[in-house]
Amino acid sequence: MRQLAAGEHRLARVAFRLALRLYPAAFRHRFAEEMELTFARDLAAARRNGRAVSVECLTALWDVAGTAARERLAGRPPGAPPPSSGDSVVANLWQDLRYAARIAVRQRLVSFAVVATTALSVCAVTAVASIVDGALLGQFPLPGADRLVRVSATTLELGVLGVANPLDLDDWREQQRAFAGLAAIDEWGRGSLLVAGEATPVRVARVTAEFGAVLGVRPAFGRLFAAEEYVPGDCRTGQRACPTSAVVLSDRVWRERFGADPRAVGRTVLLDGGSQVVVGVLPPLPASVPGGAADAWVPLVPRPGTFWAERGANWMTVIGRLRPGISHESGQSDLARIPAVLAREHPRTNGRRGVAVEPLRDVVVGPVRSMLLLLAAVGVVLLLACANIGNLLLARAQARRREYGIRAGLEGGGRRLVRQVLTESVLLSALGIYGTVAYMVGRRSREIGIRPTLGETRASVRVRVIAHAVALAPSGVVVGLAGALAGGRWLSTFTPGVEPHDPAALAVTAAFVVALTVVAAAVPAYHASRLDPTIVLRAE
């Protein structure tokens, strides 16, 4: 036990000694020994008093890291000796960074051109990529969005109608095998909601009972509609509940009209003059999904003697959720059997009618193929921008040949020079990565803002944004390493005897790029996790 404690003690002192390297050399020379003595005394006291050595050590390391950073930012005191060429990596890195910043400021035109070209081209690619991402990768923030389809009637003359007939829907439901559910939505239009004597204009959608299950959303409070609320009947008889007496409110209306009070559920409101009981509140839905932009949902109830009795009109939007593992093509061929049967039974209305099953993403965002072409076009723009940046940096390097030559001679080798050039590039890269990720978060604030209301934690939003940025890093690493191999060869003409292609250095660089990406993406990721869904949705 005592041996274990002694080992822990020794390890803590080694860690502390290493951490002291974070201070500027002058500070270290003056105070390191005293600090080590003080730390050793603290450790001994901690052990005597039964406190954990590891906690004592971590507290001290945290203190050292913070004060060392401030000490470095405060600069060296006047008269202190400059650090020798063999000083710590940190000191050199700090010097390189300051030099890189000075060069960037001095050569404003080149720096501005590089940053502006990078920003413009990367933003263009990110903008298109995020739309394609939304279209291809199920970025509707809905569970299993890739299994959502729109089912609609087709005619020989007009093609896909985008809407369907309710009696056809009944037949599809009875005979289909590929769908977990089919829901109908009638975006009814605008209405007026009267709450506590104050009228609010609202968008109303009528939905069938499967709406929540098909979209995969659950109410934030209360419930969706119960079976008895879909029973056709006459409100005026008073024998049973009026079929449209229940209403589900949107998150927006709930916040604005009820001050986000959970007790809103159960209250009675007037919707277009009819008395309605609030039975639930839905979380924010993507506005692009049918029924998603509504402020209030009411049951889509079959009324005898109205549209429901006729097969003639196609008027409601039908969305379906495919069973797991079933493609939309399989869904299409599953339903395609039915129109022929209906055409025989109802030749007048269904004689020339077919059915179409389309992925909901295609319907909402547009055909994916044209999106990919657009992405490819913007990708070419990015390549051209990279070539331009390469030319600019090459021209700058040519102009600095004399400086490089002198520095290679003065600093006794090319390693320091290579590190300096790398630092300058890393500074520009960090700016670029920060800008790119911040732009991406801005572009997708609506989608990101909704996620927490669908059960995603702030931490997981942060991880998702950083992971998105890190996913872009490999392409940067490949292009960057290719550039480093070429650039290293050219730089080595100034530094005879230095082998520019060090596999370990390349591996460390690749890891560094990923780490840099994480650091540069951290601030936008933090902002993303703090987005308020009510604000981003209102800004829409």
Next chain:
Amino acid sequence: MPPGSTTASPLPASEFQILLALADSAPRVGSAIKDEIAERTGGDVVLGPGTLYTSVKRMLAAGLIAEVHDGSDRVRAYRMTAAGRMAAAAEARRLERLVADAREKRLLRPLRPA
């Protein structure tokens, strides 16, 4: 600048604590300063080694404390200078005025007459 003050801005809390630790004693080494502060504040203020020695560095540069060598050349002790005493007194007066203001605003109970 308030009358009697020797510093343009309030002393950082860590520096004021160090001056208090040295105010009524013989020179102390760094760890003794740290222990005195922890003991006096009942463990509420514990200066980490980094905070302690970066403060010591600033205070040496500002002339608020001075080094005392004990001859072993390994351990240095620190004592408060006259400038340090003036700065600490000015800071104490500043805090005193602040407390008086707080008392006037009824954030604290009024002082009972002795």
